[in-house]
Amino acid sequence: MADAGDVLPARTQVRSIAWTRRRQAAARVWAEYRRSRMGMVGLVILVLFVVTAVLSPVLVDPGQLDVTKATGLPMSAPSAEFPLGTDESGRSVLALTLVGSRVSILVGFLATIMSVVIGSAFGIAAGHFGGWSESVLMRVTDWFLVIPFLPLAIVLATILGPSLLNIAFVIGITSWPGTARLIRAQTLAVKSRPYIERARALGAGNWHQITRHILPNVFPLIFANTVLIVAVAILSETTLAFLGLGDPLQVSWGSMLDSAFSTGAASIGAWWYLLPPGIAIVLIVLAFTMCGQALEAVLNPRLRERQ
C-alpha cells in the first residue's frame, strides 16, 4: 500500500516534467516561427478568413441568400447597392462570397482531420510494427498514391451522393497516402534511437511505445504536414464543387464558380461573379501554404539543416 503511494506522485511528477518540456519546446517553435515574415503574413490572412467564416451569419442576413427574395437584377455589374454585383438570380455576390468561406473552410478542416488521422495511423503502424503488416499497409498506401485523385474522388462522390460530409469524407479518404509515407519514414528514424530500445527492455508494450515515445516525436512533422494538407483539401473541395459534386444546399466558393460558369458568366464577361470566389480561394490556399512552409522550416529536421 505504502509502495503505491510512493509511486503515484512520482509518476505524476514525471508527466508534469514532460509537459513542461513540451510547453517549452512549443514556445521555442513559436519564437522561431515568429521570425518568418512569410509565416506571419500567412497567419494574419488565415485569422481574417476564419473570423469572417465564423461571423458570416451575423454579417450576412440569410434572406439575402434566398433565391426567391433576391432584390437585384440578374448578373448586374457592381453598383452602390451591390458592391460586387449580383449572380444569375440577383443575389449579392459579396454576401455569397462571405458565406461561401464557411463551407470551404469547414470541409477543408474536416477532410484534413480525417486524412491526417488515417495517414498517421498507417505511417506509425507500418513503421513501428514492420514485417508483413508493413508490406500490406504500404501496399494499400501505394495504391491510393498511384490512383489518380480526381477520377477516384468523382467516382466516390457520385456514388455517395452530394452532401457536405460526403465531400469531406471523399477528400479525406483520397488524400492521406503522402502523410502515411512521410510519417512512416520519421517513425523508422525514431524507432532506431536507443531510448525506444530501453523502453522495450523495461517491458513497454506497443501501445505505450507508440503513444509515449513515437507519437510525441513525430507530432511536429504531422502538425506541419496538416497545415499543408488543409490547402490541398480546400482546393479539392473547390474542384469537386465546380464539377457539380458539392452540397447543392450550401454555398461554397467552388459551387459559386460552378453556377457562374454554367450560367454563362464567362461568355458575357461577368468578371464580378468570377473573380471574388477565385481570389478568396487563392488567398486562403496561399496563406495555408505559407504557414505550412514556415512551420516546416522550423520543425522538419531535414530542412533545418539547409539554412
Added chain:
Amino acid sequence: MATAASRSFSLTVGHRRLGGKLVGALLSLAFVLVFNFFLFRVRPGDPAKNLTRNRLVPAEQVQVLRESFGLGKPLPQQFATYVRDTLRGDLGISYKFRRPVSEVIAQRIWPTVLLLGVSTMLSTVIGLWIGIRGAWRRGSVFDRVSLGSALALYAMPEFWLGILLLIAFGVGVGPFPGPFPTGGLSSPDTELASLAGILDVARHLFLPCLTLTLAYLAEYALVMRSSLLDEMGQDYLVTARAKGLRDALVLRRHAVPNALLPTATLVFLNLGFIVSGAITIETVYSWPGLGLLSYEALRTPDYPLLQGVFLLFSAGVIVANLFADMLYSLLDPRVRSG
C-alpha cells in the same frame, strides 16, 4: 572476376526489384478491378432499368438485358463475368450515348493525349528551366519573381485560371474580341486532314494548353529549385569549381544531372494530378476528350461510362508509373544496386 561477379549480382538484384515493381503494378490493377466491381454494385438502382429509362421497352427485353449483365447470378460468378468482359474490352453500354462504353472512350482518347502530351512537355521544360535559373541565382530578382508567381499559380484552382484566360483571350474584354476560339477541337467547317485543319486545331489547342502548362509548371519549378538548392551545398561542386570549371559547366555537367532525379520521379508521380487537370480544363474549354467525357458522365450520371473512364485513367497511370520505375533504375545506378 570479382567485378564480374558483383556486376551480375547487381543485375539480378535489379531484376528482382523490377520483378517486384511489376507484381506491385499488377496488384494495383487487380485492386482497381475489384474496387470498381464492388463500388458500382453498392449503388442503388437496377442497371437494366437505368439503361431503358424513358423508353418503352417490353418487360421480357429488360429481363434479357438483366441476364446479359449477369445480375441474377451469385456474386463470385458476376465478378468472374465482369473480369472476363473487362479483359476483352467490353465495358458495358453507356446510359447517355446508348453505345458500348469502349467505343465512346476510343473516340475521345486522342484529343486528351494531344492536350496532355503537349502541355506536359512544355510545362516540364519551362518549369525545370525556371527552377534551375532561380536556384542557381538564389535571391535574385528572377528568383523572387518566379518563386512568387509559382506559389500563386500553385494556389490557384486550374479551372479558374482557365476561365480567366478564356475571358481575356477567347471571349475578349470590353470592345476587344479575343484572338482565340472559346472552345471545341476545331471549327465546324474545316477539313481536319489539311494544313488549314491542323492550324485550326492548333488555334483551338492554344488556350487549354496554355492553362495546363501554367498550372503544372509551378510545381516543377518549385521542386527543381529546392532539389538544386539541396545539391548546391555539396562538396563535389566545390571541387568542380576548384578545378577551374566555368560556372555554366559546373551547373550543366555536375549539379543539374544530380538534381534532376527527384524531379523526374515527381513528373511521373504527378501523372494522376495531370489527369485531374484534364477533367476540369476540358470542361472549361469543351475540349472533346476523356476529361469532358468524365464530366458528361458524372452530370448524367452515367455509371458504366464513369466506371470505364475511371478504369482507363487508373490503368494508364499505373502503367506509366511502372514505366517510370524502369526508366528510373536505368538512369540512376544507386537505385539499380540498392
